[in-house]
Amino acid sequence: MKKYLCFALLVICLILAACTNSDESPKQNQNSEKGETIMYTKITAAEAKRIMDSGEEYILLDAREQDEFDEWHIPGAILIPYTEIKAQAEAKLTDKDAQILVYCRSGRRSKIAAEALSELGYTNVKEFGGIIDWPYETESSN
Numbered sequence: 025m026k027k028y029l030c031f032a033l034l035v036i037c038l039i040l041a042a043c044t045n046s047d048e049s050p051k052q053n054q055n056s057e058k059g060e061t062i063m064y065t066k067i068t069a070a071e072a073k074r075i076m077d078s079g080e081e082y083i084l085l086d087a088r089e090q091d092e093f094d095e096w097h098i099p100g101a102i103l104i105p106y107t108e109i110k111a112q113a114e115a116k117l118t119d120k121d122a123q124i125l126v127y128c129r130s131g132r133r134s135k136i137a138a139e140a141l142s143e144l145g146y147t148n149v150k151e152f153g154g155i156i157d158w159p160y161e162t163e164s165s166n
């Protein structure tokens with residue numbers, strides 16, 4: 025009887041663990057240098073668009089390079105290349121509790137930028153991947 029009870033509890037735990045896996049859950053990255061956990065939230069393009077259309081306050085951050093930004097970007101975005109986040113973020117993003125939506129071309133650089141922002145103490149960072157997967161409006165600076 026105890027074997028069946030243990031087995032049933034194990035199955036329930038596995039089911040519950042599988043059900044809590046969501047794209048909108050905070051992503052954790054262990055910073056090996058400082059031993060701290062860096063947090064940001066991964067969301068979909070649709071969720072980013074919902075936030076943008078909702079009237080909520082947000083900052084839209086493009087983590088690509090200037091020439092890519094000039095070619096096409098999401099309207100309202102500000103540019104801070106992912107390689108410059110640590111140097112420029114605190115001057116350009118003064119509210120560390122502001123909701124910051126981060127994107128790049130394909131999602132790699134936006135993840136790096138989101139981690140860097142979290143490392144700098146920003147508390148409401150949401151990364152939504154790349155502009156190549158953005159099915160909504162874009163514009164060009166050219």
